[in-house]
Amino acid sequence: MFTKFPMDETCHPFVPFYIKRSLQPGFSEPTLASSSRVQAIGSRSGFPTFHRLRKKRKLPRAQDPLDEVLWKMLNSQRAMEERFLQLEEQRLQRDAEMEERRLQLEQRRFELEREHEFRMFSVFSQMLGVLRQGGSVLAPPLHDLHLAQSFPDTAHLGSQEVRGVPVPRQKQDMTSVYSCNQFQSSPYLSSRGSFLSNFRGSSEKGYGAYHEDKYDEDKNPNGIINFGTSENKLCFDLMSKRLTQSDMNHVDPPMLQYPDWKGHPFLREEVARFLTYYCKAPTPLKADNVVILNGCGSLFSALAAVLCDPDDAILIATPFYGGITQSVFLYSNVKLEYIHLDSKVTGSSKRPFQLTVEKMERTLQNAKSEGRNVKALLLINPHNPLGDVYSLSEMKEFLEFAKRHELHVIVDEIYMLSVFDESVTFQSVLSLDRMPDPQRTHVMWGISKDFAVSGIRFGTLYTENQDVSNAVASLCYFHGVCGPMQHKIAQLLRDKDWINHVYLKTNHARLSAARTYVTEELKSYGVPYLNRSAGFFVWIDFRKYLKNKTFEDEVMLWQHFLDNKVLLSCGKAFECCEPGWFRIIFADKTHRLQLGMQRIRKVLEEREKEMQAEEEQQSAQDSKADSTDEVIYISSHQEPSNTNLGDLIGLLQQQMRSSEWLQKNTAEQFSQENPEVFQVFTKFLGK
Structure with a gap:
């Protein structure tokens, strides 16, 4: 960039620039420095140099060729300076645009790099999984778990269990535990719309696979058997017969009009x-x-919206x-504060995964100390997935805890009629003579579980707080039940004779028989489980089939x-803090239960063989290795033959070549954050 020099109003605009430049140290312009004419002009005393040059301008240029050369050069410099100034202005303008x-x-x-890193990790994790399944990665020997055929309320799970590591409170970005889908922003959607479009629930991958390949005894005998979705498939015959009787098929004008948003009065x-x-x-x-x-x-979502900011x-x-999780988060951005329960029976606990006021207090105080605003307590009774039925004394303690801290209590009793063991008594919160805080206690129930009609969307809230009732009712505009269906449900609920003597008696007998079959099979496999008698599920301990006791396993x-x-449903889908627990739904027909349990047995037997072979290989490696050898090995004697593994390795190499991830993440940092993966990765690179 050129500098403009000050000049007298009588001087030629370029002479001071030239003279200034000629006097600067180190300035060497061959043509000008050797000009005797310029030296002669500058040697005259008492006559300004610029004035003498000005006088010379009036002389015919033909009289002195050197003057013509000088003025051409000066004009050229002037043009160059103006051009450079224009370019500088353009550059500054361009720089501002380029900066933006x-x-x-x-x-x-930055966003693409993060996505790229995530894809690379996904590929490498898959590769590691294939290596392990292929038998070329040797895991350390596992300690045997104490085996009990069932866990009674007072039984410990055994002193040799590997203790689960509690999962830290998550940011709840709602990503699937089964899939690695990347967030894709759509030009047609808002940020919230893009998030909802990309949202994947914890069980969506399995549920989607099931719907694409449903088991059918005649049409698709090799399809997927669904033991993961909590539905009662044992009483379709009873419900279809009752819902098609003549008293159900009545329609009058009010049923075809807008109802009271709280529901039709009848x-x-x-x-x-x-x-x-x-x-x-x-x-x-009261109605x-x-x-x-x-x-x-919908009721969970509505309550979250009206009780929480x-x-x-x-x-x-x-x-x-x-x-x-998604019910309270997707509309209202309300979070869940986890009270982590585990299988250890310690302190005041008398059974595995027992909820106590002590644990509630500790979690609430931790949340407050970290600046989180807890507004409510959510209780599920009977519990899904544990099958626990809280006693009335326990419920009173929980409600008193909530009252002390001015918390709303949402009590989900949707399985209240699905307690099929006569020795177990369910007692509703609504049976209390006096609630500790009735204005903050809200009870919900629906027909989808107890009446085996999950496809009929009906839920009900009972609350004495009219502010809460009116606020939820305002959202019923979006979540109403059609008039003819309201009539059918009313007819069903008023038929207590059929409910008591036909439906509940048959349903409980079928649930009990189905559960007995599944639990007897689990006992024959030597698999521990929680011994409960409510709901449609058994909470199973598959931890001994995990190689490294991680959620990845x-x-x-x-x-x-x-x-x-x-x-099946794995424990991570329920935010269990111990890897290896699974929920199985047993409320299904006998032939599907039998075939499904056979498939489960096959998987477990294959897993046992794999782990036994790996333990033997590990022992062989240990006998040859020094004490400083790494825990995880990639066998140098057995190259993986799986074509999928080759594809994964190739994809991983391509990802690494097209990324700066390895340069940004040093080996030291990577080894500290992911020691297990780093060890395998190092061995892989060495090979």
């Missing part, structure tokens, strides 16, 4: 009578306290039904089951 563009590109580059009255009877309420419940929605998922939290014990085992055409 650069910032945009940097942001996009249905709310019937719900109040039904809950009074089956919940054993001390006084008749004005009943709100009707299309399912308990965005980023507030709800206390809940883990493991828990995973669908609650748990998902690999889940995938192994799915590959063998049986869908």
Whole structure:
């Protein structure tokens, strides 16, 4: 960039620039320095140099060729300076535009790099999984777990169990535990819309695979058997017969018009009578306290919206039904504060995964100390997936805890009529003579579980707080139940004779028989489980089939089951803090139970053989290795032959070549954060 020099108003605009340049140290212009004419002009005393040059301008240029050369050069310099100044202005303008563009590109580059790193890790994790399954990676020997055929309420799980590591509180980005889908922003959607479009629930991959390949005894005998979705498939015959009887098929004009948003009065009255009877309420419940929605998922979402502000939290014990997470998060951005329960029977606990006030207090205080605002406590009774039925004394303690801290209590009793063991007594919160804080206690129930009609979306809220009732009712505009279906449900609920003497008696007998078959099979496999008698599920301990006791191993085992055409739910889907626990749904027909359990047995037997072979190889390696050798090995004598592994390795190499990830993440940092993967990766690179 050139500098403009000050000059006298009488001087030629370029002479001072030239003279200034000629006097600078180191200035060497061959033509000008050797000009005797310029030297002669500059030697005259008392006559300004620029004035003498000005006088010379009036002389004919032909008289002195050197003057002509000088002025051409000066004009050329002037043109050059003006051109450079124009270019500088253009450059500055261009730099401002480029800076803005650069910032945009940097942001996009950062996003792409993060996506790239995630893909690379996914590929490498898959490669590691294939290596392990292929028998070329040797894991350390596992300690045997103490085996009990079942876990009674007072039984310990054994002193040799590998203790689960509690999972830290997550940011709840709602990504699937089974899939590695990347967030893709759509130009047609808002940021929230893009998030919802990319959202994948914890069980969606398995559920989607099941719907694409459903088992059918005649049409698709090799399809997937679904032991993962909590549905009662044992009473379709009873329900289809009852729902098609003549009293169900009545339509009058009010059913075809907009109802009261809380639900038609005839249905709310019937719900109040039904809950009074089956919940054993001390006084008749009121229809004005009943709100009707299309399912308990909608009810969870509505309660989260009206009780909490965005980023507030709800206390809940883990493991828990995973669908609650998306119900409270997707619309309202309400988080869940986990009370982590584990299988250890310690302190005041008397059974595995027992919820206590002590654990509630500890979790609540930790949340407050970290600045999180907890507004409510969510209780599931009977519990999904554990099958626990809380006693009335336990429920009173929980409600008193909530009252002390001014927390709302949401009590989900959707399995209240699915307690099939006569020795177990379910007692509803609504049976209490006096609730500790009735204005903050809200009870929900629906027909999808107890009446085996999960496809009929009906849920009901009972609350004495009219502010809460009215607020939830305002959302019923979006979550209403159609008039003819409200009539059918009212007819069903008022038919207590059929419910008591036909449906419940048959349903409980079928649930008990199905559970007995599944648990007897588990005993024959030598697999521990929780011994409960409520709901449609058994909480199973598959930890001894995990090689390294990690959630990655748990998902690999889940995938192994799915590959063998049986869908289960793994513990991570319920935010369980111990890897290796699975939920199996037993409320299914006998032939599907038999075939599904055969497939489960096959997977477990294959897993045992793999682990036994790896332990033998590990022992052989240990006998040859020094004490400083690494824990995980890639065998130098056995090259993996799986074509999928070759594809993964090739993809991994391509990802690494096209990324700066390895330059940005040093070996030291990588080894500290992912020691196991780093060891295998180092061996792989060495090979």
